[in-house]
Amino acid sequence: xxxxxxxxxxxxxxxxxxDSYIRLARKTIDDGFRAQVRSHAHLIDAVVxxxxxxxxxxxxxxxxxxxxxxxxxxxxxxxxxSRSKAITLGTAFGMVLIGVVGLWExxxxxxxxxxxxxxxxxxxxxxxxxxxxxxxxxxxxINPVLDVMQTLPSFVYLIPVVVIFGIxxxxxxxxxxxxxxxxxxxxxxxxxxxVDRDVLEAADxxxxxPGQKLWNVxxxxxxxxxxxxxxxxxxxSLAMVVxxxxxxxxxxxxxxxxxxxxxxxxxGFLNGFALVAIAIIFDRASQAFGKRLQKHTEVVHG
Amino acid sequence: xxxxxxxxRGLYKIFGPNGKAHVEAVKxxxxxxxxxxxxxxxxxxxxxxxxxxxxxITVVMGLSGSGKSTLIRHINxxxxxxxxxxxxxxxxxxxxxxxxxxxxxxxxTAMVFQKFALLPHRTVMENTVYGLDIQGVPRSESRKKxxxxxxxxxxxxxxxxxxxxxxxxxxQRVGLARALTNDADILLMDEAYSALDPLxxxxxxxxxxxxxxxxxxxxxxxxxxxxxxxxxGDKIAILRDGEVIQQGSGQEIVLRPADPYIASFVxxxxxxxxxxxxxxxxPAAGIAGTFALPSGTTLETAAKQMTAxxxxxxxxxxxxxxxxxxxxxxxxxxxxxTPVGHEDTAQIAAE
Ligand SMILES: Nc1ncnc2c1ncn2[C@@H]1O[C@H](COP(=O)(O)OP(=O)(O)O)[C@@H](O)[C@H]1O
Ligand SMILES: [Mg+2]
Numbered sequence: 001x002x003x004x005x006x007x008x009x010x011x012x013x014x015x016x017x018x019d020s021y022i023r024l025a026r027k028t029i030d031d032g033f034r035a036q037v038r039s040h041a042h043l044i045d046a047v048v049x050x051x052x053x054x055x056x057x058x059x060x061x062x063x064x065x066x067x068x069x070x071x072x073x074x075x076x077x078x079x080x081x082s083r084s085k086a087i088t089l090g091t092a093f094g095m096v097l098i099g100v101v102g103l104w105e106x107x108x109x110x111x112x113x114x115x116x117x118x119x120x121x122x123x124x125x126x127x128x129x130x131x132x133x134x135x136x137x138x139x140x141x142i143n144p145v146l147d148v149m150q151t152l153p154s155f156v157y158l159i160p161v162v163v164i165f166g167i168x169x170x171x172x173x174x175x176x177x178x179x180x181x182x183x184x185x186x187x188x189x190x191x192x193x194x195v196d197r198d199v200l201e202a203a204d205x206x207x208x209x210p211g212q213k214l215w216n217v218x219x220x221x222x223x224x225x226x227x228x229x230x231x232x233x234x235x236x237s238l239a240m241v242v243x244x245x246x247x248x249x250x251x252x253x254x255x256x257x258x259x260x261x262x263x264x265x266x267x268g269f270l271n272g273f274a275l276v277a278i279a280i281i282f283d284r285a286s287q288a289f290g291k292r293l294q295k296h297t298e299v300v301h302g
Numbered sequence: 303x304x305x306x307x308x309x310x311r312g313l314y315k316i317f318g319p320n321g322k323a324h325v326e327a328v329k330x331x332x333x334x335x336x337x338x339x340x341x342x343x344x345x346x347x348x349x350x351x352x353x354x355x356x357x358x359i360t361v362v363m364g365l366s367g368s369g370k371s372t373l374i375r376h377i378n379x380x381x382x383x384x385x386x387x388x389x390x391x392x393x394x395x396x397x398x399x400x401x402x403x404x405x406x407x408x409x410x411t412a413m414v415f416q417k418f419a420l421l422p423h424r425t426v427m428e429n430t431v432y433g434l435d436i437q438g439v440p441r442s443e444s445r446k447k448x449x450x451x452x453x454x455x456x457x458x459x460x461x462x463x464x465x466x467x468x469x470x471x472x473x474q475r476v477g478l479a480r481a482l483t484n485d486a487d488i489l490l491m492d493e494a495y496s497a498l499d500p501l502x503x504x505x506x507x508x509x510x511x512x513x514x515x516x517x518x519x520x521x522x523x524x525x526x527x528x529x530x531x532x533x534x535g536d537k538i539a540i541l542r543d544g545e546v547i548q549q550g551s552g553q554e555i556v557l558r559p560a561d562p563y564i565a566s567f568v569x570x571x572x573x574x575x576x577x578x579x580x581x582x583x584x585p586a587a588g589i590a591g592t593f594a595l596p597s598g599t600t601l602e603t604a605a606k607q608m609t610a611x612x613x614x615x616x617x618x619x620x621x622x623x624x625x626x627x628x629x630x631x632x633x634x635x636x637x638x639x640t641p642v643g644h645e646d647t648a649q650i651a652a653e
Contacts, residue, residue: 202419205378206433206484207408216435220423296423296464 037164048170055116055173062108070108071095078281082288090284094277103274109251110241111278113169117176117237122230125181129188129229130214139189146182154179154243162247172241172249179240183232191225192218227290234282238275305356305487305520306391308377313350313386315372315544318343321384334543346372347544350386354537356487357518359510361535363525369544370524374492377522378411379403390488408437412481416493418473420465426452426476427461433484444483451479455509471502478509482517489521496526507533528567532556532576540564552576574602574638582637583618583627594619597626601638605631 004012016022037044062070074095079088098107132139157175165171195218203213219226245253252271259268316324316337324332324343334345347369354360364370375381376388379395388395390410398406412433420429427448434444452461455475465473474494481489491510495503507530514521525531531538532552539549540560548560556576559565580597593613595604597620608616608631617625 196419198415198417198419199421201380202413202415202421203436204380205407205411205413205490206436207404207406208436209404212436216432217421220421296466 033163044165048165051116051120051170051173055113055169058116059109059112062112063105067099067104078285081285081292083292084284084288087281087284087288091281094281098274098277101270101274103252103255103270106251106255106271107274107278110238110253110275113173113176113241113249113251114234114237114278114282117173117180117241118230118234120173120177121181121184121233121237124177125184125229125233126188126226129185129226130192132185132189133192133218142185146186149178149182154240155246157240158243158247167248169249172244172247175244175247176237176240176249180233180236183236184229187225187229187232188222191222191229194225195221224290224294227286227293231283231286231290234286235279238279238282242275305518307356308354308360308488308520308522309387309389310350310352310354310373310376311387311389313347313373313376313388314384315346315369315376315381316343316384317346325385345544346381347376350546352539352546352549354520354522356520358536359514359521359523359534360537360539361523361525361531362539362541363528363531363535364541365526368541370526370541371492372544373541374490374522374524377488377490378407378413408433408484410486411488411490412484412486413490413492414474414477414481414494416496418465418470418477418497420473420476420480422465425462425464426457426468426479429465429476430479430483432480433486447485448479448483451482454482454513455479471498471506474498474506475509478506482513487520489519491521491523493524493526495530503530510534528571532571540567553578553581557581572602574605575600577601577637579604579616579618579629579634580620580627582633583629584633585627593617594625595629597621601634604629605634605638608634 071092075088075092078091079085082088095107098104128142132142157179161171161175161178165174199217199221200213203217208216241249241251242253242256245251245257252275255271256268256275258264259271314325314328315321316328318324318341321343324337324341327341328337328345328348332340337343337345350373352360352362362370362373372381376383376386377390377395379388379398383396386396390406395403395406421432424432427445430448430452431439431441431444434447435441449461452458455478457472457475457479460468460472465476468476474497477494481491495506498506510521510523511534523531523534525534535552537549538552538555539546540555541547542563548555548564553576555564556568556571556573559568577600578597579595579599579601582601593608593611593616595607595616595618597618599607604616608614614631616629618627618629620626
C-alpha cells in the first residue's frame, strides 16, 4: 500500500502483544475458569438438575400426548386469553399446517423449551423488576447491566454458558433465559413506576402497608405493561431458541441449523415457517390478553 | 362515637432537602420568593395554628398554591412536617411510629380526593370496601357496609360498574362512599368537589351536609371557592402563601374581612345567605311585633318568611325563646345588599 511506505511500521500494522503472552494469558484464564467450574460442580448441578427435570417433564408431556389433546388445550388457552375467534382459528390453522408437513414433534420440543424459558424469565424477572421499582439505587445498579445484556449479540451469550454448564439442553435453556429476561425486568419496573401517583396516595391515606400497596394497587395497575414484557420475553426466547440449537437444544432450531449447514432449502423454509407460525400465535394471544386487561383503565368519561 | 377535634399548633413545612435549617429564617420573616431564590427551598406552610372543632366542618380556603393540600396532608401525615404538632385525641400525629400511623390512618381517617383517585381495576363495590380490605375485614362483612353507603350516596344499581363507566359526579360519590365505609371519625376532603360541574357540585354539597347532620364527623374540607366555604363551613380558615390570614365563622369573615385581599374575595358573596338576623337586629328594649325568628336565621330566610307572613317587623329570639331584639324589613334588606360597616361588627364580638 502506498501510504504504508511513507509511515513508520508501528503506525501501519497494529503492534499486537507477542503471541506467547496471549497464549499464556489465555491458558491462565481458561485453566483458572475451569478449576472454578470444577470446584463448584455441586452448585452447578444443583441448578441444572431441577431445570433438566422440569424441561424433560414438559417436553415428554408435549411430545407424548396425542396431538389432538395438545391442540385442544392450546386452542382453549388461546381462546381464554384472547377471547378472539379469529386468533383461535388462525392458531388451529397454523398448528394443523405444522402437523401436516411433519414438524409436530419438533414444534412440541421447541414449545416446551420456550414455555420453560418464559416461566423462568418471569419468575426471575418480576421480583427484580419490583425491587428496581422500589429503589432508585437498585435501578441505577441494574440498568447498566440490562443495557449491556441487551446490546450483546445473542451468540456471545453462549460462550460463558457453555464454559460453565457445558453442552446440552439445559445450558441452551439458560442462555435463552438470560437473553430473554431483560424486557421482563424493564417492563415490570416501568409498569410499577408509571402507576398514577394519586391512586398511590389514596392507598397510603387508607393505611396500606407497602405489601398491600404492591398487590392491591401497583401490580394490578402495572399488569398491562408487565404483559407487554411477557410478550417480548416470549418473542426473544423464540429467537434465542434457534441460536441455542448450536449448543444442543433440539426442535425446530436444530432443524434450521442443519438446513443452513447442508443448504436444505425446503426443509429450512418449512422450519422457519413453523417458527414464524408459533411466534405469531404467542404474540397475538398475549397481546390480545394484555389489551383485555387494559379495558378498565380506558377513560370513557372525562 | 363522639368526634374529637384536631388541633394544629405551630406547624411549618419547608419543602427541600434541608427544610429544618431554614425554619429560623422563616420565623424571622423571610419571604417565600426569597427563600426559593436564595436557598432553593419552597415555603409550604408557615406557623399554622388552627383548632378544628370535633363534629364540625372546618373549611380551609385559599387560591391555588396557597398550601391547602399541604395542610390537609399533615393531618394524616401524607406529608411530614418540618416542625409543629397536629394533636388528635391527645396524641401528636407527627410523632407516631410508622405502624401507629398506619393504624391511625386505617381507623381514624378517611380521605376524598380532587381527582377521585379510584382504583380503575376495581368495581364501585370493590372500591367502596377498599379501606375495609386494608383493615382485613372479610368481604362478607364489608360488602354489607359498602352496600349501605353506596345506597346512601345514591349509587344503587352501579355496584358492579367500573369507575371509567361513571361520570365525574358519580365517581366522586364512589370516593365519598369509600371514605364513609371506613367509618372513621375524621373525614378529609381535598378540593373534593372542585372538579365537578356547578350543579352537581351543589348537589354533592347537600349530600355532605345531610350526612354530616347525621354523622357529626370532624370534617376538614378544602376549597378555593368562597361560596362553597360559606355554605359548608362551621369554621373557615383562609390561607395565603402558606399562612393563615384569617379564621372564624363565615359570618365573621364576610362582615369583618381581615385585610383588603379577603375583602376583595368577600365582595361578591351573597350576603343574605351568610349573615344572620341577630347580627343586624336592634338589640333589646321596646320590642315590637309578634312575628318571631330564632337567632341564627339567615337574612335571606328571614326576608322570605317575613314577606310571606306580611309583616315588616320581627322579634329575634335566643336559644331559650327569649326575645333579644327586633329587626325590620328595610334594615334587613339594606344589610343584604351593602357591606356592613365596621361599627356593626362590635355585636359579633359581643356574641
Ligand atoms: N413536594 C413538593 N416539593 C416542593 N414544593 C411543593 C411540594 N408540594 C407542594 N409544593 C409547593 O407548596 C405550595 C403549596 O402547594 P399546595 O399545598 O399543593 O397548594 P394548594 O393545594 O393550595 O393549591 C406550592 O407553592 C407548591 O409549589
Ligand atoms: Mg391542592
